[in-house]
Amino acid sequence: MKKVFFTLIALAMTCCTLIISCSKDNEQDVTNPGNGGGGGTTCDTANMAYSANVQPILQTYCYSCHGNGNVSGGVSLGNYASVKTQVDNGNLIGAITHAAGYSPMPQGGAKLSDCNINKIKAWIARGAQNN
Numbered sequence: 188m189k190k191v192f193f194t195l196i197a198l199a200m201t202c203c204t205l206i207i208s209c210s211k212d213n214e215q216d217v218t219n220p221g222n223g224g225g226g227g228t229t230c231d232t233a234n235m236a237y238s239a240n241v242q243p244i245l246q247t248y249c250y251s252c253h254g255n256g257n258v259s260g261g262v263s264l265g266n267y268a269s270v271k272t273q274v275d276n277g278n279l280i281g282a283i284t285h286a287a288g289y290s291p292m293p294q295g296g297a298k299l300s301d302c303n304i305n306k307i308k309a310w311i312a313r314g315a316q317n318n
């Protein structure tokens with residue numbers, strides 16, 4: 188009987204240790220994606236191109252309202268020319284960085300990760316080319 192008792196205690200302790208170490212892992216996972224390069228994750232912003240880097244981000248987070256014929260708020264991001272318009276008038280960066288005076292985007296969703304924002308900024312810094 189005693190053996191069973193100790194086995195149970197040992198099991199319970201292993202269990203707790205596992206749960207504690209797992210929850211610590213989760214904390215790290217949560218803090219990493221947002222900091223765009225720090226804390227062990229890397230964010231490659233070199234040679235950002237519209238088709239390879241920027242368009243996929245917009246497709247994932249914005250097309251449901253601004254692509255494929257959707258023009259929420261009169262804003263389309265479905266092709267290069269319309270994206271360039273929002274770059275040139277400052278609305279794109281204002282919206283995704285949640286800057287004062289702009290409607291924060293994606294509307295009703297979480298802000299883009301710092302990495303994705305930095306990728307878009309890097310593409311704009313290189314002239315927001317149709318590349």
Ligand code: HEC
Pocket residue numbers: 245248249250251252253259260261262264273278279281282283288289290292293294295296299
């Ligand atoms: C759930 C729908 C939805 C999603 C997803 C969404 N938007 Fe919007 N967006 C809107 C609506 C509605 C408006 C117009 C109303 C407003 O300005 O608040 C708008 C307005 C904008 C504007 C004009 C902002 C301004 O201040 O004039 C820009 C730029 C924009 N969106 C970019 C984006 C980008 C970039 C994404 C993806 C990262 C995105 N949106 C995702 C619905 C959405």
